[in-house]
Amino acid sequence: MFEYRITARDGAARRGVIRTDHGEMETPGFFAVATRAALKGLDPGTARAAGVQALICNGYHLAVQPGPGVVAAAGGLHRFMRWDGVLATDSGGFQVFSLRHGQVADELKGRRRLPNPPLPDPPPLTRGPREIRGSRGVGEGREQDDPLEAVRIDEDGADFRSYLDGTRHRFTPENNMALQRSLGADVLFCLDECTPFHVPESYTRAATERNARWARRCLDAFSELGMAERQALYGIVHGGVHPELRRWSATEMAAMDFPGYGLGDCLGESKHDWYRVVDLVCPLLPEPKPRHLLGVGEPDDLVEGALRGIDTFDCAMPTRIARHGQALHFGLPRFRLNLTRAERLREDQPIEEGCRCSACTRFGRAYLCHLFRAKEMLGISLLAEHNLAFTARLLSRVREAISAGSLAELRSEVSQPVR
């Protein structure tokens, strides 16, 4: 079962509910990132109590470890990780292609601030299978297996090496659907190549076109495998920061009539870049279908995304910054309170007055700071809980603001100087 129902609107923003076999998710809502079937340092029960509605795991990582057979033997991903709420799996394409493009993940999310290195012209994309090489490939048409080559793409799919043991794996749209079927998440995404910011438009164009062909194959496999009854496949809109490519991709995806849509690929270097992409894409997507903005989740991003018609988000930031001693906090630059700084040892108050997470209701900043300085794991768990509770609480305010027609006011309250 998969249903999406809009219950309120405020301009382009929508409030709604996603219903699955594993419960409901209010939207705008957030998928907390559990890449390897675990939130980093946080018990799923604690996460649920902190307001986490949904998790997203990664097909690539789970295919490599523990392997789909283990998850299937355990009765699927929900049962394996004991999460009985809404669950999504990403195809893993993003991670596979990160191998190809180095630090592509940082670039895609606009976190890259250094000058872009010069890139050679992309390899031609039309010569057929096995001729498109990963960034570490040193030649074409070689018969020998290059141990340094991390990813190899052809029209049919992508070969990649396990980050664990170097063994070769292959993703095709068809076997990726079979993988995600065996994992059994409620929401899944098409296999796609994500392009980084520094590639020429011609590269992004070719990838966008191939991604559309792969999306069709994913949808066909999804139907043939009889998955539609219990799972929802989201098509992903590509095209980087190029309006023409984005428009083309959105129109193609809309025509395929997916149950939901992801906004993926490179979203640019600045927040303004992705605002433009979302402004352009959302109106081209079928109105009654949910829209997921992949990998975006800063507090102001959630409000800006909702304002533009985004329904769900996912982002590793809340748990990632927790590992570095950073707590989300309104009113501070970049919404960050740094709990590793020695002056916090003298601060008795909680991270944030009024926050009802168990970290804030029980512990003072002095203790949390001590935990980080003493390298005690407990600090990471407590900040992960706070950061996810903060995100859940903000999205709850976003939903209420949509119902009240006051999302613009919430934006004024939350917004920060935009990069």
Add this chain to the structure above:
Amino acid sequence: MFEYRITARDGAARRGVIRTDHGEMETPGFFAVATRAALKGLDPGTARAAGVQALICNGYHLAVQPGPGVVAAAGGLHRFMRWDGVLATDSGGFQVFSLRHGQVADELKGRRRLPNPPLPDPPPLTRGPREIRGSRGVGEGREQDDPLEAVRIDEDGADFRSYLDGTRHRFTPENNMALQRSLGADVLFCLDECTPFHVPESYTRAATERNARWARRCLDAFSELGMAERQALYGIVHGGVHPELRRWSATEMAAMDFPGYGLGDCLGESKHDWYRVVDLVCPLLPEPKPRHLLGVGEPDDLVEGALRGIDTFDCAMPTRIARHGQALHFGLPRFRLNLTRAERLREDQPIEEGCRCSACTRFGRAYLCHLFRAKEMLGISLLAEHNLAFTARLLSRVREAISAGSLAELRSEVSQPVR
């Protein structure tokens, strides 16, 4: 307030209750180790729910980080770490002297299995202050500060270097009592030097005698600082594996009339060594006072200790082995289930059938094994919870067996081939 009341007996074993300003602790009972004011990877609320009655922190570590001023400013250690149950602090002497003797910690607990390296004759102990050097000291009477020298002992106290930044600190019986007063735990221990197994008897004799003088000074400072109303100071019996020294130390300590007693110092290389020490010492201690066996906590140790009249234990093992993927389990060699082994990925059952900890009631072995193989912190937290719940459950059975007069049967059930 500090009270100890015996409620049942079974041979030398006693069942009882320790009452403090921060609640009660049933005995035989266990202090879980929270060296730096945190259980490794485990939320104190979760620990409490798993049956943890009491925690023990380390004065040395807390003196170095965050420093006693921070803890005092936060209102003492209970409030700083938000633990409102029974709390103990070790003096830190054990850790300070570990610096002097290298891997002394392993030796003290009988974990050392390699042949002992030859040791030079100990420095003379009677020439007065500043002449006894740490193991890295290279001469006597030098004026210059040797940056490599980790510990320097004299009759008055011990100089040591911070493991964090190399700054010099000094412990004396008097300032150590002041430190432990500012921390504010319910139970505290005298400053002492722990001797390792490989030193000659003459070294242990001199240390044992000095420890007795330090114990008297600790007790005097404890009284002068007016601590007796809210805290209980335990004297520690020394003497290594030497019956004559143990007898002398136990008699000296008993005469000082402490509120409770620790059995410390080197307990030998094998379990039989410490059985003999405990068998010898317990009858020499005042019958109505609680007896704590320092740093011992394997499952069979708890039963063997209780049988010999030990009331409380502390040990880092349950949380330490959790970090290495080991779960406590009855009936397996050394009570260990190794959750890092790939075959566990196919095991759907919990760690231990019937265990009511949240790890066992919620998760299967396959998932826990995956967490360790994927290096997910959550696995550590879950095993720490299980191992502390296991320990609490075993001690609950020990207490019931004492009331029922059946502790010998429980020993037959639990015992393993002894090293």
